[in-house]
Amino acid sequence: MMSKPFETVRWVIVPAAGVGRRMGSDVPKQYLPLAGRCVLSTTLARLHEAWPQAQQLVCLSSQDAYFDSGMLPDGINWLRIDGGAERADSVWAGLVALEGHANPQDWVAVHDVARPCVRPQELQAMAAALQGDPVGGLLAVPASDTMKRACAGQNQVAHTESRVDLWHALTPQLFRYGVLRQAMHGAYQRAEVQGRSIAETITDEASAVEALGLSPRLVVGRRDNLKITHPEDLALAEQIIAAQQDALA
Numbered sequence: 385m386m387s388k389p390f391e392t393v394r395w396v397i398v399p400a401a402g403v404g405r406r407m408g409s410d411v412p413k414q415y416l417p418l419a420g421r422c423v424l425s426t427t428l429a430r431l432h433e434a435w436p437q438a439q440q441l442v443c444l445s446s447q448d449a450y451f452d453s454g455m456l457p458d459g460i461n462w463l464r465i466d467g468g469a470e471r472a473d474s475v476w477a478g479l480v481a482l483e484g485h486a487n488p489q490d491w492v493a494v495h496d497v498a499r500p501c502v503r504p505q506e507l508q509a510m511a512a513a514l515q516g517d518p519v520g521g522l523l524a525v526p527a528s529d530t531m532k533r534a535c536a537g538q539n540q541v542a543h544t545e546s547r548v549d550l551w552h553a554l555t556p557q558l559f560r561y562g563v564l565r566q567a568m569h570g571a572y573q574r575a576e577v578q579g580r581s582i583a584e585t586i587t588d589e590a591s592a593v594e595a596l597g598l599s600p601r602l603v604v605g606r607r608d609n610l611k612i613t614h615p616e617d618l619a620l621a622e623q624i625i626a627a628q629q630d631a632l633a
């Protein structure tokens with residue numbers, strides 16, 4: 385019997401148009417130094433190492449005064465995209481740019497620039513795990529702490545949530561282009577009907593896909609694939625990358 389050819393990841397959308405408000409630094413967090421280069425440089429290099437044939441659509445703010453093409457890995461096939469006001473808007477801009485280029489069955493990965501610790505091997509294993517899947521999935525880790533639901537807007541416990549079957553959603557989120565395009569389009573339509581912003585409606589691609597009635601696969605990721613969000617995360621990312629390099633030495 386003939387085995388099906390491996391479906392490689394052809395497109396990678398990298399939302400990198402955030403301002404890093406919670407980081408509180410003068411420079412957007414993607415340009416802060418990390419392990420001898422900047423966060424953006426580290427993330428793009430890891431994506432390129434995993435998927436060298438893919439085109440990376442790097443979504444930057446049109447006001448971005450920090451980006452320099454010297455931050456890109458050698459040999460990368462990339463395209464600069466103007467990001468939007470919210471993360472979802474930046475991802476949508478990437479999907480629109482792929483119209484007429486991507487086929488509905490193509491794999492499109494979306495990976496936050498703010499997650500520089502993801503390992504190339506983890507990216508490749510994820511793509512392998514999703515081979516043949518008609519929808520796609522996301523890297524995620526099962527919740528391991530006891531989960532508390534607070535009283536609305538207060539630092540007061542309302543009750544304890546069961547953590548059974550509860551997962552933390554990470555990126556990459558890897559979907560068929562046609563599915564993701566339709567899901568995001570639907571999310572914008574719903575937000576409009578409900579009079580809510582897109583950021584209030586979805587916080588990741590999987591939630592848009594779920595709203596189509598589909599069930600994205602949860603691919604077990606690593607806990608060290610942290611999103612640099614708060615100031616203390618940068619030192620943590622530095623340590624994670626050092627430990628990863630030691631493990632390879």
Ligand SMILES: Nc1ccn([C@@H]2O[C@H](COP(=O)(O)OP(=O)(O)OP(=O)(O)O)[C@@H](O)[C@H]2O)c(=O)n1
Pocket residue numbers: 398399400401402403404405406407413414443467468469470471472473474475495496497498499611612613
């Ligand atoms: N308008 C936006 C907002 C966010 N992002 C990207 O989405 C990812 C996740 O967002 P987050 O960690 O919230 O980044 P920021 O928006 O920069 O941070 P904050 O919410 O603290 O301002 C980041 O890679 C960020 O650059 C984006 O491309 N476009």
Ligand SMILES: C[C@](O)(CO)[C@H](O)COP(=O)(O)O
Pocket residue numbers: 471496553554555587588589611
């Ligand atoms: C997509 C994401 O990284 C999954 O954990 C996350 O939802 C982004 O959230 P943010 O509010 O934009 O930080």
